Amino acid sequence: MTRSYDVVVVGAGWFGLAAAKAIRQISPHANLAILESAESCGGTWSKNRLYPGLKSNNMKGTYEFPDFPMVEKTYGVKPNSHIPGTVLHRYLTDFAKHYDFHDRIQFNTSVNLVERNGDAGWRVSVTSPEGTESITTERLVLATGLTSTPNMPQYKNADKFGAPLFHAKDFCKEAPNLNVKKAIVVGGAKSAFDVAYALVQDGATVDLVVRPTGNGPVWIAPPFVTPLKKRLDQLLNIRWMTWFSPCPWGQEDGFPAVRNFLHGTSVGRFLVSNFWKALSNDVTGAIGYDSHPELAKLKPWHSAFWIGSGLSILNYDSPLFDLVKQGKIRVHIDDIESLEPNRAVLASGNVIDTDAIICSTGWKKESTIKFAEDELGLPYSTEKRRSLAQAADEKVLSLYPSLKKQPELNVKPKEANPLRYYRFMIPSGMVKTRDLAFAGMISTVSTATCATIQGHWIAAFLAGKIDRIPTSDKEITDEIMLHTQWGKWRYPCGYGADLPDLVFEGLPYCNMLMKDMGLETHRKGSRFQELTSPYLPADFKGLVEEWKEKHEATEEINGVEVEQLAGALKKAQCVLAALALLEEAGHLSFSADANSLDYAFRQITSLFVGVVQQRRMDRSFDITTDTGAASIHGGIIPLEPLNPKAKLRTANQASTNNDSDAQLNPPVPEEENASSAQDSNGLGISKTRGVIVIVTLAGISFLNTMGSGILIAALPKIADDVGLSENLILWPAAVYALAAGCLLLIFGAIADVVGAKLMWVTGSFLFVAFTLAVGLAQTGIQVILFRTLLGASISMCLPTAVSLIANTFPKGPWRNVAFAINGMGSPLGYALGLVLGGIFTDTIGWRWAYYMSAIINFCLSTGAIWSLPSVYTPSERKWTTRLMHEIDWVGATTMSVALGMLLYVLAMISSSYKRLDDPQNIALLTVAIILLAAFPFWMDYQVKRGKPALIPNSLWKNRSFTSVCIAVFLCWASLNGIEYFTTLYFQKVEGLSALESSLRFLPHVIMGVAVNIITGFLIAKVKVRTLAVVSALVTMVAAPLMATVDVGENYWLAPFWAMFLSPVNPDVLFTVSNLVISDAYPPEMQSLAGGVFNEVAQFGNSVGLAITAAIAASVTEHSNITERQEALMKGYRAAFWAIFASCSTVTIVVWLGLKKGGIVGRKQD
Incomplete structure (x- = not known):
């Protein structure tokens, strides 16, 4: 049966x-x-x-x-x-x-x-x-x-072999009966390695024959890979790792945009290619194939990208490859031509005596x-x-x-x-x-x-x-x-x-x-x-x-599929929301039961569209209902799904509630409501979200300069690794400032049209991509190119940060702390970049510093999509029309070209002050000065015609704003100079390593953190003038300490205090400046003002480095001192005195310019 x-x-x-x-x-x-x-x-x-x-x-x-x-x-x-x-x-x-x-x-x-x-x-x-x-x-x-189904090769004269000949699949069955002293294992797969290892453990010597007509030896990796020693079997199941493999169902993981960028753009494909190169090099380097000639024969023939199931993991009790070095496993890149009694004749003519042949030659698909x-x-x-x-x-x-x-x-x-x-x-x-x-x-x-x-x-x-x-x-x-x-x-x-x-x-x-x-x-x-x-x-x-x-939830209920009911519910929500908007617009009163919803949905569309064009949509929604009918009061069209925890109320209950917020927003559970009441306290958002906004914006500011700090500390090693010639060694730093300086004002103006959040998020994700690209770069040109694109990316973020903070936090402690921590990010990032750059360079490699930065940045950028507020100016015009007609493109181009030329010349002077005599630099400098001189006249012309002006001349009429811009220019020039020349002092004069030099910057980092935290609390209690002047006086001491230091002097006597005091004024001034901007200008001008402010700071960096480098180089050259270190130190001392003069000028500027500056951080009700 x-x-x-x-x-x-x-x-x-x-x-x-x-x-x-x-x-x-x-x-x-x-x-x-x-x-x-x-x-x-x-x-x-x-x-x-x-x-x-x-x-x-x-x-x-x-x-x-x-x-x-x-x-x-x-x-x-x-x-x-x-x-x-x-x-x-x-x-x-x-x-x-x-x-x-x-x-x-x-x-x-x-x-x-x-x-x-x-x-x-x-x-x-x-x-x-x-x-x-x-x-x-x-x-x-x-x-x-x-x-x-095993794929068993057919060898000539196999019937005469007279010894065991079988596929690796049967090794477990044949192994107990094998008593061999010599064996051949054919193949380069993991099973071939397994069989060879097992035979050696039983006392045999193995000849491993890897066929030249195959795909070569298996990719076999240690169980823990990368310098972070992550488990390989877990690493391949991390979501971001899977993005680097192109596959047609990849979008099913919910991140199609990332995959489209990585595999659909040239930049993305470059990142993917170098990612696989880095991963392949890490694995092959860990195995050490090049350490022994026999081991080198087992080095994989193709990139890890192409191998698929050819990837395996070392899982032996003792080191497999030591057996190769000891000669217990001999490797032949050859094939078996024919067999003789207990012998194998190879295609090369070599003959191997053997007691058995085990074929690890793959599988058939059938x-x-x-x-x-x-x-x-x-x-x-x-x-x-x-x-x-x-x-x-x-x-x-x-x-x-x-x-x-x-x-x-x-x-x-x-x-x-x-x-x-x-x-x-x-x-x-x-x-x-x-x-x-x-x-x-x-x-x-x-x-x-x-x-x-x-x-x-x-x-x-x-x-x-x-x-x-x-x-x-x-x-x-x-x-x-x-x-x-x-x-x-x-x-x-x-x-x-x-x-x-x-x-x-x-x-x-x-x-x-x-x-x-x-x-x-x-x-x-x-x-x-x-x-x-x-x-x-x-x-x-x-x-x-x-x-x-x-x-079970989609089984039929009264003959209707629940999925159909779910669709009807969504339709009902849209109908009710539309009715709410109509009711608000035209005093429409409506109540609907389930039978009328579909009719209402069809009839409401034309009327609803007209109303939507007149009213601004909100992201809140409230639905009230009782058992038999549904009605709406004061609701607005939902742009997000309903809160599943929302409590439902009848229309009468809603109308008797006089709290408009309660009517317009979904109720929340009591525990959430309690925390919300505590969190808001006039803030407008939860404390958690407020903290995330601060960390996100400050994080990008931090990562911006950290990358530059890493570059300075690791530049000699980077130049060696990527083949960066001596005449281009300063270009990775220079082009970053050049790109950022050229585009800050343009992106600041665009942000005021398209919205600060959109501009910031776009810039931050581009910053992630190009930071990773710098880490993956293989040539000097690639480093320069990606540093240029990094500068362009950060210029989208810096000018919008002021607007985002000002529109997230009302005047008071939260705004003060936000600006303080955001201000802390820049100097802290640079100083910590110097430290980390030295540590990474001397340990696992400078590239990992950029990988780490990219990972952190990606997390911040992803969180920003949810946390940052949407800041834009309402307008009936389309944003494309506004871009065409509401931005001064002539002024933007003029200023950008002028600054670009000027920054280029300054970068050339930084490498050698004699470059100022070059005809092309003289020409560029002349054109830049002419354009800068013409710019105010163009601004005045635009204003008189009632046209948009990039930086209206009226912007400079605000004395406080003008003063802080001048002070920030000088202050940033001083800070960049003292950090740069102190690094040179440690490495070129005292002969310290990158790591040792970096550790000496730790007081700089610690003080930067402390000053920003303290400033965030003092700003609401102390006049800005007092804060700025006192901090300037404190920082002014740092440069003379380094200018008078004796070579080889104890670190704690002068360099320590110079490091400790130098960040005080820059950190205080950054916070003060941002608060002045947020107080002085309306929201629609804050991104522009922020762009001007950051442009001034960026320009100060470049000018400070160029002038102090030129001074140091000139003094060193004309010193007539033959001893190299003493000659360098003489130039460095001159640079430090120039920095002292700049700091002194800052003190005078803030004393005079902030005379009417009161307390800008006080809470506003």
């Missing part, structure tokens, strides 16, 4: 067990059978495939099912440990028993043939110890593994299971499939141009003929019948997670409960072709041309399947964790229960 089942799963490895578990949970009453050809479950880890020393690539925590953790007390595996094969076999067996389907597994049962059973599913021919029989099943899951149907793939002719493949190729390469330049292979790539399955699981013809699925994929580190989610997806698919399935054959075909053809281009050195090889794409692939099932893909506790914390199996715990809860 033929046995019949509802569902049959073939295979009891990771994927088969995961599918069986999900089927049991989703369809608990289904008659289920699992067929397994081995004598035990586990697939690769079944009992008959184990041998001593076999371990997993993964470590504990990444190789376990989400709902069945591998408890240390039970299995004895400690954290950060590889898992022995025997433990994995026991674990997988326990998993099947725990979920009560172990007794449904029919062991020693292999499948011979699968054929259609009419319209009733499938007929399966099986062979077991009892004989051959047929079973029937309505639904079939094949989880036999994608690489279960399954051992045969289908009666000829074609399970796409039901098209060969010509049609070729045409579809060509179209898919073109689309892949248009989406990912970086894939066009394929690696040069030693073997001709075969024509891609992959398994053409939907989502890599369902033959196209079975997408609609939903009765057949293939489970399995190739992944080095995410097998457990992918098996779990694939198994769940298959169980839901077979039950007819997948939320997102294409409806047309064309959609199915197009997606199958795109996804499967992509593999040929992405992983030519792996299985990409044949099988789903998803080493770096496993997480977005799982996200795609989860979205198909309507499950949440972002499962971390915060946005920061979402991007930086690895996704482990534990993050997907309870998926089936989560899905069942959701699916």
Whole structure:
């Protein structure tokens, strides 16, 4: 009698067990059978495939099912440990028993043939110890593994070899009977390394033959990589890491813009390319391939980008590569030409005596299971499939141009003929019948997670409960072709041309399947964790229960699908919100029940559109309802979903509440309400959000100058690494100031039109990209280029910070602290950059300083999207029209060109004061002076015509503003000069290393932090004039201390105090200046005023460095001192005295200019 089942799963490895578990949970009453050809479950880890020393690539925590953790007390595996094969076999067996389907597994049962059973599913021919029989099943899951059929080479005269010759798959079976002293292992895969290591442990000597016609030795990495020593099996499952791999389902992770930038733009592709180079160099450097000639033969032939499943992890008890150095494993880049008795003749002519040959030569893509149907793939002719493949190729390469330049292979790539399955699981013809699925994929580190989610997806698919399935054959075909053809281009050195090889794409692939099932893909506790914390199996715990809860909620209620009801609810919300706006605009009174909502929705549109054009939209929304009807009072159109915690009220209750805020905003839970009342206290936003705004804006200010500090400290090493010539060594610093100085005013003006937040966020994300690019740069020209683009990016952020702070915080302590901390960011960032630059340069490398900066900046930029307020001037004009007519483009161009020329000349003078005699510099300086002189006349002309003026001359009529600009110019010139020449003093005169010099700047950092904190509190109690004058007098002492210091003098006598006192005035003045601007100008001029202020500061930096460098160089050259250090010191002393003069002038300017300056930080009600 033929046995019949509802569902049959073939295979009891990771994927088969995961599918069986999900089927049991989703369809608990289904008659289920699992067929397994081995004598035990586990697939690769079944009992008959184990041998001593076999371990997993993964470590504990990444190789376990989400709902069945591998408890240390039970299995004895400690954290950060590889898992022995025997433990994995026991674990997988326990998993099947725990979920009560172990007794449904029919062991020693292999499948011979699968054929259609009419319209009733499938007929399966099986062979077991009892004989051959047929079973029937309505639904079939094949989880036999994608690489279960060994690819065994056919050697000439193999029949004469007379010794063991077998595939590595059978090593576990053959190993107990092997008694060899010499063995050959063929292949460069991880299994070849495993077999070679095991043989050596048993006392044999191994000749490892890596075929030159293959893809070379496997990429084998240490378990902990990067200078931060992160676990590789976790690193590849961090979301931001997956962005660097182009794949057509990548957008499923919710960050399409980032992926489009990285793979769709030239700059992004440059970052991606260098990222993979850095990662590859880190791994190869950690192994030390170049340290030994035999080891060098095992160095991977291709970049890590192309390898796919060719990536593996060292998991041996003792160092594998030491065996190569000791000669116990000899490496041959060769192939076996023929065999003789106990000998192998290589293609090179060399002969190796051996007692056995084990072939680790890969796997065939075809399954051992045969289908009666000829074609399970796409039901098209060969010509049609070729045409579809060509179209898919073109689309892949248009989406990912970086894939066009394929690696040069030693073997001709075969024509891609992959398994053409939907989502890599369902033959196209079975997408609609939903009765057949293939489970399995190739992944080095995410097998457990992918098996779990694939198994769940298959169980839901077979039950007819997948939320997102294409409806047309064309959609199915197009997606199958795109996804499967992509593999040929992405992983030519792996299985990409044949099988789903998803080493770096496993997480977005799982996200795609989860979205198909309507499950949440972002499962971390915060946005920061979402991007930086690895996704482990534990993050997907309870998926089936989560899905069942959701699916049960969409069952029919009174004959109506809840999904339809949800759509109706959204429609109702829009209708009610529109009615609220109409009621507010035209005193319309309306009450609607459920039956009238759809009619209202259709009828309201034309009337609503007219009202929207007249009224400004708000982001708040309030809905009030009772059991039988819904009505609205005072609501506004929702631009965000309703707060699910909002309490519902009747219209009468709403109208009796006299608090307009309560009517216009959704109620919040009592605990939130309590904290909100405490947090706001006149602030207008929560304290948490206020703190985030401050940290975000100050953070960019900090990172801005930190990059410059890192550059100064690491410049000699950077120049060596990227080949920056001596005549260009100052350019990375100069072009940054040049670009920022040219564009500050333009972007400040644009920000007043398009909005400060949009400008700031755009600039900050560009700053992330180009900071990372500097770290990845390979040539001096690239460093200069990306530093230029960095300067352009930061010029979008600096002028808008003043407006953002002023519009976030009302006058009072919060605004004072915000400006103080923002002011602290700039000098603190530069000083800390000097420290970190030295530390990184002398330890893990200067590049990591920029990587760290980019990561921090990305987190700040992401948080800014939510935290920063939207600041813009309402206007009926389109923003494009406003850009054309409300910005003085002639004035902006004039000033930018003038400043650019002037900054360029100053940069040239900084390298050598004699450069001022160069004809081109004289010409540029002359033109710059003429343009600057003409600029005020153009401003006056524009104002008289009633046209926009970039910097109206009236701006300078405010005495306080003019005074602080002059003071900031001189102050920043002094600060940059003293930091620069003190660094030179430490390194060139005292001969200290970059690290030692950096540590001497720590007092500078500490004092900068303290001064800004103190200023934030004093500003509301002390007159700005007093603060500015006293701080100027304190800082004025620093330069003379360095000008009179004796070479070799104790650090604590003079340099310490110079470092300690020098940041006082700049930090105080920065806070004071920003408060003066926010007080003196209306919101629509604050970005412009902020741009002018930052332009002055940036210009001061350049002028200060140029003049002091010219003075120092001139004095040194004319000193007639032969001893190099003494000559340099004489020039440095002159520079320090010039800085003292500048500081003294600051004191006079603030004393006179802020005479009428009162207390600007006092709270305003």
